[in-house]
Amino acid sequence: MLTCVALLRHLGLWTTERPRLHVALGSSSVHDLRPGEVGHWRTWPGQGRRSASQDGIGAAILHVMTCAREDDAIATIDSALNSGLLPAEELPSLRAIAPIGKQLLLDRVDGRSQSGLETKTRVSTRRLRVQVRSQVAIPRVGRVDTVVGEHLVLESDGHRYHSSLEQFHEDRRRDLELAAQGYLCLRLDNHQIMHDWPGTEAVIVSLIRRREHLWTPAQRRRHDLS
Structure with a gap:
């Protein structure tokens, strides 16, 4: 039965790409894993299945919390919340049965995040112990992904959503405004967020220090701020 990141990726949620197949087996299963499979034997009280071949969303989320790196798990849960696949009202029940060492992870999720890149940027920047706000509305601009402090804007640009000519022009209009x-x-791409965060963070830290x-x-x- 498909579960964890394999199921959630299949359902269209953001996950860090991993080629392995995650399967829910149950505590009494004697199933032999095939090459490339990851087995999950733990069961979660009250978390049913979507179908005979798919684990429940809550169970898959709980498996992600115990299987993936914390930042990756937060990004996937953000995606589940943003898509509506995981209602925010279900978070307390998941927290109640999550392993004690993982419960606080749910305090860091934010369903307003519209991409895994945005989540990664938010979570990483908050470690700098500075105010970070998500999906901030700015007049004549619209919502921006992340605002650090008072006016440092970080936009997380995945190629998939910013590759059209129309979106390119709109992004430039927003930048000018x-x-x-x-x-x-600062517009950050997939490589700068996922593969070169230390270099990206160094620039952000230098701006904060100045x-x-x-x-x-x-x-x-000018902005009539007290």
């Missing part, structure tokens, strides 16, 4: 309002915007994530006194007066 952000600049006009005094925001500093206090470029905060409004200057003149900017605060």
Whole structure:
């Protein structure tokens, strides 16, 4: 029975790509795993199946929490919440049966996140102990992925969603409007987030150290901020 990241990826949720097949077996199963399979023998009280071949969403999420790296698990749960596949109202019941060492992971999820890249950026940036806000509405711009401090905007651009000419022009329009309002915007691609985060983080840290994530006194007066 398909479960964990294999099931959630099959259902269209964001997961870190892994070629292995994750199967739910049950505590009493004597099933021999085939090459490339990952077995999950643990069962979760009250978590049923979607079908004879698919584990329940709650059970798959709990398996992800115990199987994947924390940042990857958070990104997948964000995706499940954002898609509506996992209602936010079910989080308390999942927390109640999750392993004690994994329960706090659910405090870090945010269903407003619209991509795994956005989640990865949010979670990683919050480790810098600075204010981080998600899906912030800015006049004449719309919602931006992440705002660090007061005006450092981080946009997480996956190629799949930003490759059309129309979207390219819209992104440039938004960038100009952000600049006009005094925001500093960094557009981060998949490689910078997933494969070169230390280099990306070094730039963000340098901006924070120079206090470029905060409004200057003149900017605060312009935006009528106290």
